Amino acid sequence: MLRGGKELWFAFLTCVLITGAYGVVVFLTKTIPAASDLFGHTIGIIGFILMLLTETLYSLRKRSKSASWGRMSTWLQFHIFMGLVGPYMVLLHTSWKFNGLAGATTLLTFIIVFSGFIGRYIYTRIPRTMDGLEIEGTLSQEALKRARQLMSLWHTVHIPIGVALFISAFIHMGAALYYATFLK
Numbered sequence: 001m002l003r004g005g006k007e008l009w010f011a012f013l014t015c016v017l018i019t020g021a022y023g024v025v026v027f028l029t030k031t032i033p034a035a036s037d038l039f040g041h042t043i044g045i046i047g048f049i050l051m052l053l054t055e056t057l058y059s060l061r062k063r064s065k066s067a068s069w070g071r072m073s074t075w076l077q078f079h080i081f082m083g084l085v086g087p088y089m090v091l092l093h094t095s096w097k098f099n100g101l102a103g104a105t106t107l108l109t110f111i112i113v114f115s116g117f118i119g120r121y122i123y124t125r126i127p128r129t130m131d132g133l134e135i136e137g138t139l140s141q142e143a144l145k146r147a148r149q150l151m152s153l154w155h156t157v158h159i160p161i162g163v164a165l166f167i168s169a170f171i172h173m174g175a176a177l178y179y180a181t182f183l184k
């Protein structure tokens with residue numbers, strides 16, 4: 001279940017390993033990897049793919065009427081794991097420059113991760129089965145109603161931010177590939 005925070009620990013350890021690899025590259029090249037270099041480009045692409053999977057897989061599984069593979073709680077754990085590791089890789093891809101649209105895309109990425117933590121907090125306040133279904137009766141009806149309202153309010157903020165983030169990321173990729181890669 002989400003309450004143990006196992007996925008947060010796995011994400012943290014993975015980020016430590018990635019930081020180690022980043023440190024080795026900085027040590028060997030004696031420079032911060034540029035976003036368009038082999039290393040910077042690769043972590044940007046892998047990180048972005050993880051973010052894209054974060055955005056789509058959990059929603060697809062949640063909305064699929066026929067799918068029964070994997071518990072919803074496990075899917076949400078994957079969602080959170082990829083939703084942390086992907087943005088972290090993208091952060092290392094930026095070469096610590098945040099100009100223009102690419103900078104705005106990074107800001108949106110920060111906001112969605114921060115918002116994810118708030119959603120995770122509210123989500124874990126509602127008692128659920130392993131498959132994510134709410135359990136009635138273990139919490140006072142008033143508190144349960146409030147938590148549900150907060151969760152639905154949270155969805156109406158979190159989802160549009162995700163959409164804006166991916167639109168701006170695709171424009172950034174198109175522009176960056178055109179100007180910084182193909183025109184060189």
Ligand code: HEM
Binds near residue numbers: 036094097103173
């Ligand atoms: C959400 C995902 C992404 C974010 C937030 C992001 C953010 C950034 C940032 C902040 C920069 C530095 C801009 C500057 O110089 O001020 C950058 C550069 C760059 N990004 Fe991304 N990026 C993402 C995904 C990608 C992907 C998937 C690709 C490749 C397909 C890519 C290709 C590039 C390239 C080629 C540059 C270098 C541009 C240049 O040298 O002027 N980015 N990105």
Ligand code: HEM
Binds near residue numbers: 058060087113158
């Ligand atoms: C790239 C980063 C992320 C993206 C693009 C993203 C996107 C989304 C989307 C689109 C949903 C709606 C799913 C649905 O109801 O169909 C969602 C739900 C959720 N996300 Fe994220 N998310 C990201 C990162 C995170 C992180 C880092 C956390 C936690 C720390 C998190 C926690 C949650 C929770 C708790 C839900 C609600 C699950 C539910 O109501 O069934 N997300 N996310």
